[in-house]
Amino acid sequence: MVGSSFAEMLNGWIELTPGERTALDRLEERVRNVRRGAVLQRENEPGDELFVLRKGMMMTYVLLDDGSRQILRFLFPGDLIGVPNMIYRDAPETLCALTDCMVSPFERGALTELFTQHPRLAALVLVHSQIERVALTDRLALLGRTSAKARIAALLIELRNRYRATDRNIANAFPLGLTQEEIGDATGLTAVHVNRMLRQLEDEGLIARVSGMVTLLDERGLMRAANYVDRYRGIDLAWLPKAR
Amino acid sequence: MVGSSFAEMLNGWIELTPGERTALDRLEERVRNVRRGAVLQRENEPGDELFVLRKGMMMTYVLLDDGSRQILRFLFPGDLIGVPNMIYRDAPETLCALTDCMVSPFERGALTELFTQHPRLAALVLVHSQIERVALTDRLALLGRTSAKARIAALLIELRNRYRATDRNIANAFPLGLTQEEIGDATGLTAVHVNRMLRQLEDEGLIARVSGMVTLLDERGLMRAANYVDRYRGIDLAWLPKAR
DNA sequence: CGCAAATTTGAACGTAGTCAACAAGTGTGG
DNA sequence: CCACACTTGTTGACTACGTTCAAATTTGCG
Numbered sequence: 001m002v003g004s005s006f007a008e009m010l011n012g013w014i015e016l017t018p019g020e021r022t023a024l025d026r027l028e029e030r031v032r033n034v035r036r037g038a039v040l041q042r043e044n045e046p047g048d049e050l051f052v053l054r055k056g057m058m059m060t061y062v063l064l065d066d067g068s069r070q071i072l073r074f075l076f077p078g079d080l081i082g083v084p085n086m087i088y089r090d091a092p093e094t095l096c097a098l099t100d101c102m103v104s105p106f107e108r109g110a111l112t113e114l115f116t117q118h119p120r121l122a123a124l125v126l127v128h129s130q131i132e133r134v135a136l137t138d139r140l141a142l143l144g145r146t147s148a149k150a151r152i153a154a155l156l157i158e159l160r161n162r163y164r165a166t167d168r169n170i171a172n173a174f175p176l177g178l179t180q181e182e183i184g185d186a187t188g189l190t191a192v193h194v195n196r197m198l199r200q201l202e203d204e205g206l207i208a209r210v211s212g213m214v215t216l217l218d219e220r221g222l223m224r225a226a227n228y229v230d231r232y233r234g235i236d237l238a239w240l241p242k243a244r
Numbered sequence: 245m246v247g248s249s250f251a252e253m254l255n256g257w258i259e260l261t262p263g264e265r266t267a268l269d270r271l272e273e274r275v276r277n278v279r280r281g282a283v284l285q286r287e288n289e290p291g292d293e294l295f296v297l298r299k300g301m302m303m304t305y306v307l308l309d310d311g312s313r314q315i316l317r318f319l320f321p322g323d324l325i326g327v328p329n330m331i332y333r334d335a336p337e338t339l340c341a342l343t344d345c346m347v348s349p350f351e352r353g354a355l356t357e358l359f360t361q362h363p364r365l366a367a368l369v370l371v372h373s374q375i376e377r378v379a380l381t382d383r384l385a386l387l388g389r390t391s392a393k394a395r396i397a398a399l400l401i402e403l404r405n406r407y408r409a410t411d412r413n414i415a416n417a418f419p420l421g422l423t424q425e426e427i428g429d430a431t432g433l434t435a436v437h438v439n440r441m442l443r444q445l446e447d448e449g450l451i452a453r454v455s456g457m458v459t460l461l462d463e464r465g466l467m468r469a470a471n472y473v474d475r476y477r478g479i480d481l482a483w484l485p486k487a488r
Numbered sequence: 489c490g491c492a493a494a495t496t497t498g499a500a501c502g503t504a505g506t507c508a509a510c511a512a513g514t515g516t517g518g
Numbered sequence: 519c520c521a522c523a524c525t526t527g528t529t530g531a532c533t534a535c536g537t538t539c540a541a542a543t544t545t546g547c548g
Binding site for chain 3: 179180181191192195196199
């Protein structure tokens with residue numbers, strides 16, 4: 001086992017002290033494998049663990065009582081998942097693996113320890129949660145105020161960027177790893193319409209699709225279609241408390 | 245000036261120590277008044293302050309480049325606002341007062357101090373951010389997967405609940421305080437359609453409207469129409485670190 | 489190879505958007 | 519205190535984007 005995935009994600013933003021590194025390693029000392037399609041946590045069931053996603057891709061979603069589903073977010077290695085379990089007895093959302101995954105579960109108590117022993121790491125948990133917050137508000141604007149085509153384009157760009165964050169080599173081609181129904185549930189569309197929009201993006205030469213791989217051919221054009229905002233520019237962590 | 249608004253909001257969840265109380269009071273020692281309609285912070289402009297909302301009602305929104313607006317959230321006394329400024333040099337969203345408001349601005353550094361001096365308060369900041377996260381994901385599901393009528397019904401219930409959280413006396417009637425265009429920008433609809441949906445809710449006897457006041461006549465019916473989930477049930481803060 | 493899941497396409501439909509006109513409020517200055 | 523301007527609310531007619539339903543085709547897995 002290599003070091004903490006959460007730590008790795010922070011790589012580039014911040015230099016960890018040996019003490020911090022140890023604390024994060026401890027958070028991820030246990031490991032659990034989750035098969036593709038398996039549910040790690042079900043909405044409304046008691047959830048007393050949090051997790052770090054180590055490997056693979058997951059998603060969170062909620063079900064509405066007419067049976068429809070809203071996918072809230074796609075999750076990648078280094079992500080802290082199930083954080084709302086910290087405060088809600090019952091999980092507010094389902095966690096489901098999109099590929100075979102590896103996660104590191106830890107108790108709420110481990111977080112408590114982080115807050116008392118490692119204030120800077122605690123602050124980084126808040127940082128992570130704020131980055132996620134902004135991602136969610138971007139998606140909110142996407143669902144509330146943009147066309148079907150823009151939503152699909154934005155989703156493709158977001159997925160490519162997140163893949164790239166875990167693997168620097170990925171340029172413009174990546175495995176989609178989602179059914180069109182899942183894309184629909186993420187973007188508030190039907191699978192049928194997702195299909196039409198993908199075809200349209202393809203016909204316009206913005207993307208190419210070959211056996212599950214998507215290639216972004218005209219990134220500029222996609223970004224224009226998608227109303228894209230780059231949120232990773234301009235992050236500033238100078239305010240963080242001193243490391244302990 | 246009475247005590248901290250953030251502390252007041254925590255009232256009922258948790259018993260603060262004198263030291264914690266002092267720390268929160270210090271966070272809110274300064275005060276700034278904001279006129280109705282005034283912008284406290286503009287999207288993409290440098291934002292180096294955070295705020296506690298003390299009095300009044302505000303909203304956050306983003307503008308898309310076709311000029312349309314998505315309102316992300318309505319803000320009430322006790323809310324921590326502008327928290328993303330902690331990490332983003334430029335503000336990701338606009339903060340705007342819906343009524344005459346009072347806010348307490350504080351520096352990022354004040355938060356740093358909280359993390360090192362008062363781990364339990366730091367944890368509460370994370371708690372607040374997670375409650376907001378869940379509220380945002382509920383709204384995401386609302387925009388992605390429900391009808392216009394459900395969105396309006398859900399908004400009315402949410403507003404009533406948040407009013408009630410600051411004023412226990414409010415039962416079923418409250419001042420709407422929003423134009424139909426604002427309701428539309430919050431729910432991803434046009435002002436015209438908002439009007440039709442309000443009328444429909446009124447015709448069906450679910451609500452009444454008199455000169456800016458809204459009364460929820462049939463709460464059950466509204467909740468059914470809105471797919472409502474009560475998130476305030478089942479909050480559990482037993483895991484919090486010990487107070488210092 | 490065979491079956492189930494996922495994709496693709498067409499046609500008809502419906503929810504919400506657009507455009508336009510008018511009414512009702514709201515606030516301001518004369 | 520009223521007149522005027524401007525914002526907000528209301529309603530109707532028409533349009534369009536995305537949904538629904540259905541069926542054919544492809545893909546991928548056991």
